[in-house]
Amino acid sequence: MNRIKRRQNNNIVHQNKKQITNINRKKSNFENLANEIIYEIFEYIDTYDVYYIFFNLNKRFENLFLNSNLPLQINISTISKSKFEDYHQNIIIPNRHRIDILRLSNPFTVDIIFSPPRIILKFIQLKTLVLDNIDAKYLKNILNHSIHLTKLHSLTIHLIDFIKNSTDFYLQIFRLPKLKYCKIKLSTMDDLTLSTNIFSSIEHLVINTCFPYESFHNLLSYLPQLRYLSIDVIYDCYHKPIDFSPIVLKSLKYISLKLSSMNFNQFEQIVKNFFHYIEVLHITSSNDSEFLNAKRWEKLILSSMSNLRIFDINHSGLVGNNSSIYHDVINEFNSSFWILKQWFFKHQHSWEKGSDSGIFYSTNPYRRKDYRLYCQINKETCLNIQENNLNLVKHLLIGGKQIINNSINYFINVNELTIKDDFKISHHSISTILNQIISLKQLIKLNITHSNFSIEQLMKLLHFTPNLHTIKYFSIFFNGIDLTSIKKIDLSTKNQVKKLEIYHEGCTIEEFQIILNIFPQLEYFKIGMSQNEIEQFIPFLASKTYFKTHSLFFLCISQLRKRFIPELNRLIKSKNLHDDYLIKIVYCDLYLWW
Known part of the structure; x- marks a missing residue:
């Protein structure tokens, strides 16, 4: 018996040695690649990932990174404060002269990288600058100095203040x-x-x-x-x-x-x-029924837009007081002028507003990334509903009562979904309804404006959306729910949600902890709080006990009352929050980063 065990142990040791040898051989083969080939491989990997994986591997890879003259593309979006500080010190500062693309998606990083603002003059190769979700504190001086950046040809700015x-x-x-x-x-x-x-x-x-x-x-x-x-x-x-x-x-x-x-x-x-x-016109309009006057459009195009190749309209609104008038009006777009131009149109009706109101839009192909789906159909008057080409649609907005019965289109490339307040959830499972329209596995963004979309429904949906990254919730998250009953729900759903924004005031410490349990991978969280809730929440932040075991590193508390901000500043100072967090109040929002 001992002989058999000894033989098994020898086999295990031999197999382990063989695996280690294979790993070392693969590692050796990669390290033996020429510098030029390694640089080509780096081009397919984000700069931060290259730094994180290779920089501390050995001296050769550190030198490859630091001594290159190749341009760097820096993209700083969701990253913890400690990781950013390390990245900034070791990569950004010594390589400012190499950076040709710089994307900053954090209101703190602009203050750090461009402090003082004249530092931007050291980015002599900068061609593309993206400043996303930033405040305007230093922006004026940054732009003044940017006049001297002779290669800057692309600029994106998203300001979070007024x-x-x-x-x-x-x-x-x-x-x-x-x-x-x-x-x-x-x-x-x-x-x-x-x-x-x-x-x-x-x-x-x-x-x-x-x-x-x-x-x-x-x-x-x-x-x-x-x-x-x-x-x-x-x-x-x-x-x-x-x-x-x-x-x-x-x-x-x-x-x-x-x-x-x-x-x-x-x-x-x-x-x-x-x-x-x-040559190309995309126009979105509402209310004024003259936008559905085909003859007036024809006259305007012939007289003032004679070079027009693509005419793309999306109009929502009321025409007359019955469905026959509406259909008589839009049928004027079937004349020879529109057919010869190869400009074709479809329409839908909003369930709540009736068939004398609708959404009239260009199609064949549908050229927009957003598509509103209501699916109110009058079979006698609404003919030819099937769309021919919806491949460009990335964002689907759904509402209405008859989605499951009347949706005859499938959106193969949708990765963002908005569930509107007028979407009627029937006895069918929410995932069953949606899977008939889109591939839930492809979703990366979910927006919920539905006032009665419960946590239980969200939890069920998370089971079918393994790639969901961002959720925006435009209603009360714990609407009419007893917190004791929520704790009985299975919160172990595996999901990859890293960004959550709840656009409604109201979140206690207990609710906050439940949210972190539901979303264990959460990194960015935006939530509204009342003055009383914030006063209780600041000591909780000071303890930092809960965050030590969670992925969260960025918090935005929105909808602050202006008269409360001086008191909030005193409270933050009294609890020494600045020792552990970077803190910024922009307009009426409080930002914390750690």
């Missing part, structure tokens, strides 16, 4: 001498004023915020080389007639506008004054 003077902000950007691409998201309420002798080199401009209709002429006056313009919301706040003077923009070929509180007359004036050379 800008009082948008004109100064825009002019700083327009003065950047080599800028070709610019994407902006900010909160402001003032108009863009006109300043002479400033002309931007920007060719591609995306404004993902509300922009005043009254300032449209002034905006275009700064952009003589503009080719592509997209504005998320353009609105009319004064409702006064405006006589725009024409601007000839021969390079402007692509326009995408979402109109708010604007009628067709106002839009028509924009077209006649600025859009004579455009």
Whole structure:
């Protein structure tokens, strides 16, 4: 018997030695690769991952990383404070001159990397700069120094605080001498004023915020080389007639506008004054039924947009007071003019608003990344509902009562889902309903605006969404739920959710702990709290007992009352939170990073 055991043990030792030999041989083979080949391999890996995997492996790989002249692409999104400090000290500071792409998605990292702001002058190779979710504290000085960056051609800015003077902000950007691409998201309420002798080199401009209709002429006056313009919301706040003077923009070929509180007359004036050379038009409108006047569109296109190749409309609103009038109106888009142009259209009806209201949109192919699915069908009047090509759709918004019965389209490339408040959950499983429309395994983002979407339903859905990364919850998370009953629910669901935002005030310490149990991989958490809840929560943060065993390292407490902020600052100071956290109050939000 001992002989048999000895023989088995010898076999195990022999197998282990063989495995170690194979591992060492593979390691040796990789280390024997030429530097040029290793550099090519590094190009397929994120810079931080290269640093994390190889930098401390041995001296050769450390030297390969530090002594190279190859450009570096730095992407800092969700990363803990300690890891960032190490990365900043060992990689970013000594290699500023090599960085050609820099993406910062954290309100603290901009303060650290660009402190003082003139440090940006050391990034002599910088071509692309992305400042995402930042405050404007140092931005003015950063942009002033950026004028001297001769290679900077792409700029993306997403501000989390309020800008009082948008004109100064825009002019700083327009003065950047080599800028070709610019994407902006900010909160402001003032108009863009006109300043002479400033002309931007920007060719591609995306404004993902509300922009005043009254300032449209002034905006275009700064952009003589503009080719592509997209504005998320353009609105009319004064409702006064405006006589725009024409601007000839021969390079402007692509326009995408979402109109708010604007009628067709106002839009028509924009077209006649600025859009004579455009080839692609994406227009999103609502309410004014003149946007469904096919003959008026035909006249406007022939007279003012004769080069138009792609006409993409999405209009929602009411026409008349019955479904026959609505269908008579949209059927005018089946005339020979539209057929010869190969421009085709579909429509849906909102269940709550009835069949005299609907969403009318271009299709074949459907050219947008977002798609709203209501599926209210009148079989007598709503013909040819089946879509031919929905491959471009990445974000699906669903609502209505008849999704499971009437959805005849399948969205093969959707990775973001929004469940709207009018989505009626039947006796069928939520996963059964959704799997008939999309592949749940592909989802990485989930937005819930449904006021009665329970935690139990969310837990069930998490079982079928293994790649879900981000959840945004626009209602009360613990709506009418007894916390003692929640603790009986199986919270062991394996999920990869790293970012959670709950847009509703109210979260006790007990609820906070339950959320961390549901999402063990959570790194970023945004939640609203009342003054009393925050006063109880600060001592809990000071203890740091719970965070030692959890992945969370970034917390945003939103919707602070302005009058409470001085008291909050005193409370933070009294508990010495600055010893363990970086803390920032931006507008009405408290940010903590550790």
